[in-house]
Amino acid sequence: xxxxxxxxxxxxxxxxxxxxxxxxxxxxxxxxxxxxxxxxxxxxxxxxxxxxxxxxxxxxxxxxxxxxxxxxxxxxxxxxxxxxxxxxxxxxxxxxxxxxxxxxxxxxxxxxxxxxxxxxxxxxxxxxxxxxxxxxxxxxxxxxxxxxxxxxxxxxxxxxxxxxxxxxxxxxxxxxxxxxxxxxxxxxxxxxxxxxxxxxxxxxxxxxxxxxxxxxxxxxxxxxxxxxxxxxxxxxxxxxxxxxxxxxxxx
Ligand SMILES: [Zn+2]
Numbered sequence: 001x002x003x004x005x006x007x008x009x010x011x012x013x014x015x016x017x018x019x020x021x022x023x024x025x026x027x028x029x030x031x032x033x034x035x036x037x038x039x040x041x042x043x044x045x046x047x048x049x050x051x052x053x054x055x056x057x058x059x060x061x062x063x064x065x066x067x068x069x070x071x072x073x074x075x076x077x078x079x080x081x082x083x084x085x086x087x088x089x090x091x092x093x094x095x096x097x098x099x100x101x102x103x104x105x106x107x108x109x110x111x112x113x114x115x116x117x118x119x120x121x122x123x124x125x126x127x128x129x130x131x132x133x134x135x136x137x138x139x140x141x142x143x144x145x146x147x148x149x150x151x152x153x154x155x156x157x158x159x160x161x162x163x164x165x166x167x168x169x170x171x172x173x174x175x176x177x178x179x180x181x182x183x184x185x186x187x188x189x190x191x192x193x194x195x196x197x198x199x200x201x202x203x204x205x206x207x208x209x210x211x212x213x214x215x216x217x218x219x220x221x222x223x224x225x226x227x228x229x230x231x232x233x234x235x236x237x238x239x240x241x242x243x244x245x246x247x248x249x250x251x
Pocket of ligand 1: 120
């Protein structure tokens with residue numbers, strides 16, 4: 001388990017830090033056009049949907065009973081819902097509602113995205129815990145791509161509220177590093193109790209689907225009209241599919 005844990009923590013930390021990359025353009029330009037921003041949010045949602053349905057759920061179903069998989073998905077979705085209830089001011093609105101929030105709201109948004117990153121970390125950690133060659137790295141690369149828009153979503157409101165560019169970039173990178181927590185929990189739990197793996201994979205899938213459907217897709221369409229966010233989502237799914245072949249997986 002230790003070996004898997006070390007590999008998962010290092011890879012997840014790298015994927016998390018990529019969130020800072022998403023914020024880098026703000027060092028050079030003051031703002032990002034709404035059309036680009038919303039397309040990227042749609043893309044982020046597509047990657048989450050692809051990870052859940054193409055990677056996590058098939059593996060959960062391979063190894064677990066129907067009851068474990070179905071209850072895992074529901075538990076993951078309910079977990080995110082409860083998190084949002086418990087932290088009402090942390091409801092992340094990536095787009096229009098908080099396009100110009102105050103500094104306090106901007107910080108809360110950053111924390112919210114950091115918390116929403118925990119299921120992504122869980123997914124990556126459990127990917128390593130499956131022991132199937134290539135699954136962990138595939139999820140890490142998918143999340144890294146997906147963290148670029150999320151980093152931007154953290155940094156943009158901070159920048160608009162006068163936080164210095166380098167501070168906004170650092171905050172974005174930090175928000176991504178919470179994924180290491182999720183990955184550690186995933187690897188340790190699956191390592192201690194074998195039977196938890198299928199449930200955990202389904203749990204991570206349910207949480208990702210819920211965040212995607214509840215936050216990213218609606219916000220993407222709120223921020224800009226037109227078909228661009230939908231093309232972003234489609235591209236996100238294509239990326240997850242392509243990564244499967246690149247890593248030599250059937251999916
Ligand atoms: Zn992410």
